[in-house]
Structures are given as structure tokens and as C-alpha cells.
Amino acid sequence: MDRAVSRSFAILEALARSRGPARLSDLSAATDLQKSTVHRILATLSELGYADQDDSGRYRPTLRSWEIGIGVVADLPIYRVAAGFLQTLHRTTGETVSLTVLSGNDVLYLEKLTAARPVRFLTRVGSRVPAPLTAGGKAILSARIDAPQIIEEVAAHRDLDVPALMTELEECRQRGYALSGYSPGVTSIGAAVAVGGAPPDAALSVSAPRERLAGKTRDAIIEALLETRARMTEALDRP
Amino acid sequence: MDRAVSRSFAILEALARSRGPARLSDLSAATDLQKSTVHRILATLSELGYADQDDSGRYRPTLRSWEIGIGVVADLPIYRVAAGFLQTLHRTTGETVSLTVLSGNDVLYLEKLTAARPVRFLTRVGSRVPAPLTAGGKAILSARIDAPQIIEEVAAHRDLDVPALMTELEECRQRGYALSGYSPGVTSIGAAVAVGGAPPDAALSVSAPRERLAGKTRDAIIEALLETRARMTEALDRP
DNA sequence: GCACAAAGTTCCGCTAGACGGAACAAGATT
DNA sequence: AATCTTGTTCCGTCTAGCGGAACTTTGTGC
Numbered sequence: 091m092d093r094a095v096s097r098s099f100a101i102l103e104a105l106a107r108s109r110g111p112a113r114l115s116d117l118s119a120a121t122d123l124q125k126s127t128v129h130r131i132l133a134t135l136s137e138l139g140y141a142d143q144d145d146s147g148r149y150r151p152t153l154r155s156w157e158i159g160i161g162v163v164a165d166l167p168i169y170r171v172a173a174g175f176l177q178t179l180h181r182t183t184g185e186t187v188s189l190t191v192l193s194g195n196d197v198l199y200l201e202k203l204t205a206a207r208p209v210r211f212l213t214r215v216g217s218r219v220p221a222p223l224t225a226g227g228k229a230i231l232s233a234r235i236d237a238p239q240i241i242e243e244v245a246a247h248r249d250l251d252v253p254a255l256m257t258e259l260e261e262c263r264q265r266g267y268a269l270s271g272y273s274p275g276v277t278s279i280g281a282a283v284a285v286g287g288a289p290p291d292a293a294l295s296v297s298a299p300r301e302r303l304a305g306k307t308r309d310a311i312i313e314a315l316l317e318t319r320a321r322m323t324e325a326l327d328r329p
Numbered sequence: 330m331d332r333a334v335s336r337s338f339a340i341l342e343a344l345a346r347s348r349g350p351a352r353l354s355d356l357s358a359a360t361d362l363q364k365s366t367v368h369r370i371l372a373t374l375s376e377l378g379y380a381d382q383d384d385s386g387r388y389r390p391t392l393r394s395w396e397i398g399i400g401v402v403a404d405l406p407i408y409r410v411a412a413g414f415l416q417t418l419h420r421t422t423g424e425t426v427s428l429t430v431l432s433g434n435d436v437l438y439l440e441k442l443t444a445a446r447p448v449r450f451l452t453r454v455g456s457r458v459p460a461p462l463t464a465g466g467k468a469i470l471s472a473r474i475d476a477p478q479i480i481e482e483v484a485a486h487r488d489l490d491v492p493a494l495m496t497e498l499e500e501c502r503q504r505g506y507a508l509s510g511y512s513p514g515v516t517s518i519g520a521a522v523a524v525g526g527a528p529p530d531a532a533l534s535v536s537a538p539r540e541r542l543a544g545k546t547r548d549a550i551i552e553a554l555l556e557t558r559a560r561m562t563e564a565l566d567r568p
Numbered sequence: 569g570c571a572c573a574a575a576g577t578t579c580c581g582c583t584a585g586a587c588g589g590a591a592c593a594a595g596a597t598t
Numbered sequence: 599a600a601t602c603t604t605g606t607t608c609c610g611t612c613t614a615g616c617g618g619a620a621c622t623t624t625g626t627g628c
Contacts (some may be wrong), residue, residue, distance in 0.1 A: 092373045098334040099377050106397045109404050111332050124617050134331045138338050147576060149399045158345045158454035159395030216399030353605060363588050386605055
């Protein structure tokens with residue numbers, strides 16, 4: 091395990107985590123590394139174009155890591171295919187739509203199109219939320235055999251009503267979509283997207299204030315969501 | 330200049346560049362490094378969560394670098410503020426709108442909202458185009474004193490009609506927006522966004538097929554663009 | 569404005585650990 | 599079955615990363 095490599099990523103992560111420019115000594119403290127070591131590695135990162143130093147000597151990350159990262163997601167078949175479907179879903183429903191993928195025990199928000207009358211959201215693109223707490227996550231879990239162990243691991247950190255969740259997942263499996271109220275006052279509806287015959291690792295979801303998600307509107311949105319999911323699955327399976 | 334660090338990023342970049350999973354020997358060849366070295370560093374990267382190995386032994390980058398990167402852009406004031414303005418501009422014009430930032434001699438596409446009837450675009454979010462070739466880039470350059478040297482550096486690699494470009498920039502400066510036809514058949518209109526009194530390093534742009542950008546529509550779009558730019562600048566200056 | 573504090577940078581001897589050639593194992597190809 | 603090719607492991611060599619301390623610069627408080 092190359093020590094310098096490991097340390098360089100720790101520094102880069104600390105740099106990205108610190109909102110705004112970071113001082114050398116802060117990074118040194120955050121990573122628990124000698125100042126001279128941090129200084130040397132930062133010089134290397136700067137030379138490579140991953141960090142920058144302003145006039146006052148403080149360091150900030152550059153957009154280099156973003157360029158690499160965006161290249162990675164742009165290569166994901168799900169991401170490429172989803173773009174168009176997300177838009178049509180957004181247009182037909184008029185609400186906030188999201189694309190999430192399962193990453194470990196979390197759901198990772200890959201893309202989000204926000205409604206004209208936006209909701210106060212706790213999540214932004216790039217953020218993680220434990221899968222069993224979100225509509226998209228539940229939709230994914232409901233079709234995976236490893237759902238129980240994921241739920242168990244999450245339950246070890248937060249308190250979850252595991253039995254209730256299990257019966258809820260069973261319901262999701264039957265009707266094809268999941269519901270959630272993770273952010274207070276907003277309801278989400280999620281549907282899992284599977285590629286090939288594999289267990290699903292992505293989901294589409296629609297979110298709106300609870301009062302906007304009732305009666306006919308709600309039924310229409312669910313229909314649009316399931317329709318989009320079907321079309322998208324079909325597009326993914328077409329080689 | 331820590332060698333192992335430099336090499337690890339070279340490997341990560343090669344991994345991200347190679348669309349789809351990459352083989353060890355390919356990475357070894359691409360980075361001009363010994364197989365054993367690449368193997369060891371990949372093991373480190375895997376342990377750190379930046380790379381993964383599938384059953385067939387091939388390596389692929391994870392979403393880790395994207396998570397870091399998206400955190401970096403999410404911290405950019407321009408990016409945070411732009412989101413809402415991009416949406417309203419997209420809605421009022423109905424066309425494709427983009428947010429770009431100046432990065433070196435290039436313009437980097439940070440965000441893009443695509444029109445319902447989309448254009449065949451050569452650019453995607455995360456891609457780079459030499460600044461003098463795009464509407465957004467010209468708009469930015471027209472308000473910067475270092476424009477001549479950027480143009481000169483770009484002209485060294487591609488052939489540019491430098492004198493024509495300089496007079497065009499002068500026009501941009503006077504009317505407040507720039508025009509471009511970088512992608513064949515599509516016209517873009519760009520306006521620079523400056524924060525504080527500093528020289529601008531970002532731009533908003535609207536793109537559409539040439540035939541949709543004529544007469545009254547065109548005037549309306551330009552008005553909407555300049556209006557949005559004004560509002561956004563105001564929002565950025567408000568602390 | 570001076571003195572003190574804290575932050576960034578440089579230096580250098582030490583040695584841990586990265587390096588790379590070669591050998592080995594496991595598939596894939598002919 | 600024979601032959602590549604690819605991923606993995608081993609190990610002696612020695613370089614390059616390490617960290618404590620000294621030095622310089624920037625900023626802060628009286």
C-alpha cells in the first residue's frame with residue numbers, strides 16, 4: 091500500500107471537504123501528517139494540476155478531479171441513457187426527478203432536475219443517503235436478494251423499523267414502485283431500473299411536496315414514472 | 330515531486346480515459362510503467378476506493394473521483410448561483426443553455442440544460458473547447474486584458490483569423506454578448522458573468538439551430554440572456 | 569510600530585518502502 | 599496439447615519520501 095499515494099488522496103479529499111480555501115496547517119492537522127509532508131505532496135498535486143495556491147498561500151482544489159469524475163459517470167450506460175428519459179419525465183410531471191445508483195449501502199444522487207416550484211431538499215447531486223431511507227433505494231432493495239444484509243448494516247447505525255421495512259419492500263415488489271418521506275414534508279416515488287437480467291442498481295424517482303402528490307395527480311405521476319422506467323429498461327437492454 | 334503520487338494519478342487518469350474496463354497491460358502500456366508498478370498502485374487505488382476489479386481481472390474507475398469533483402464544483406459560487414438562473418433562462422427561451430468557465434485557454438462546460446428538440450452537440454458537460462471558438466469564451470475574452478495572449482496560444486495550435494477575432498471581440502465588448510457557430514449548423518449566443526470587480530471567468534450561453542435563431546426570436550433570446558446575466562451578476566455580488 | 573505568534577517554506581540525514589526485473593500461475597487462443 | 603498473453607508474486611537494490619528542526623514570511627495584539 092503505497093504510503094505517499096494513500097496520503098496524497100487523503101490530502102486531496104481533505105482539500106475538497108474543506109469548503110473554500112484550506113490552509114496548510116489545517117490540512118496537516120486534518121490528515122494527521124507532518125507539515126513538511128503535506129507541503130511536499132501539495133506541491134506535487136499543484137504540479138499535476140489538482141490543487142492551486144492563491145496569493146495568501148492557501149490551497150484549493152481545482153476542477154481537475156471533477157473532469158475525471160464526470161468522465162467516469164458519462165461512461166455509465168445508465169447515466170447516458172437516463173438523460174433523455176429524466177427530461178421527459180420531468181416535463182410530463184412538472185416535478186423534481188432524480189436518478190440514483192446504489193453505492194455500498196447508500197444511494198448516490200447522480201442527476202436531478204428540479205421543479206419550477208422547488209422543494210426544500212436535503213439532497214443534492216453527489217450526496218449520499220442510506221438506501222432504505224429513500225424511495226429510489228427502497229425500490230432497488232425490493233428487487234435484490236442482498237437487501238436484508240444492507241438493511242441490517244444500516245440499522246446498526248440508525249434506528250430503522252426493520253420488520254415494517256421488510257413488509258414495505260414486499261409491497262414495493264408487488265406494485266413496482268416505492269414511497270418515501272425522507273425529507274420532511276416531501277413525498278418521493280421511486281422505481282428501480284435494472285439492466286439485463288441483473289439485480290437493479292439504479293432508480294428513477296419523482297419528488298414533490300406531500301400536498302401536491304394526492305389523488306389523480308399522484309396516480310398520473312406514478313403512471314408516468316412506471317412508463318418511463320419501462321421505456322428506459324427497454325433502451326438499456328437494446329445493445 | 331513524489332514519483333508514486335504522480336504515477337498514481339497518471340494511472341487513474343488513464344483508467345478514466347479508457348472507456349469501459351481497462352486491462353493491467355493496457356494501463357501499463359498507456360502510462361509507460363512497469364506492470365508490477367501499475368499492479369501495486371492499482372491495488373492501492375482499489376483499497377482507497379478509487380478503482381475496482383471485476384471478475385475477469387479488468388479494472389474500472391469508481392464514482393469516488395466524481396464525488397470529490399462534484400463537491401468541488403458545488404462549492405463554486407458561480408455554480409451554486411447559476412442553477413436557478415440557468416433554469417429560468419432555459420424555460421423562457423426553450424433552447425439549450427450552458428454554463429461555462431474559463432480554464433487555461435479553454436472553456437469548460439460546467440452545466441447544460443438541453444432543449445426539448447435537442448441539437449446535435451459536440452460538447453458535453455465536462456468537455457473543453459478552446460475559448461476563442463465558443464460564444465461563451467469570446468464573451469469572457471472580450472472583457473479580459475489577457476485575451477491577446479490566450480488567443481495567441483490557441484492560434485499556435487489551430488489556425489485562427491486573429492485580426493478578425495480581435496475586431497469581433499471589440500464588437501462583443503460594445504454590445505455585451507458574443508456569437509459563435511462552433512458546432513456546424515448551430516448558433517450560440519454568450520454573455521460573460523463577472524463576480525465582484527474581477528475580470529469575468531464564466532459565461533452563460535444559449536444555443537440553437539441557426540434557423541431557429543432569427544429575427545424576433547433571436548432578439549427575444551438575447552434580451553432574456555442579458556437580463557439573466559444582469560440578475561445573476563447582482564446575485565453574485567450580494568454577499 | 570514593535571514584538572510575538574503562527575503559518576508557509578526549505579534543508580538534510582536516515583531509512584522505510586517503492587521500484588523493476590524475473591519467475592509463476594491462470595486463462596485464452598490456435 | 600502447445601503457446602501466447604495477462605494478472606500476480608517475490609525479492610534484492612537503492613532511491614525517493616519522511617520528518618524534525620531551522621528559517622522566512624505573514625498576520626495579530628498590545
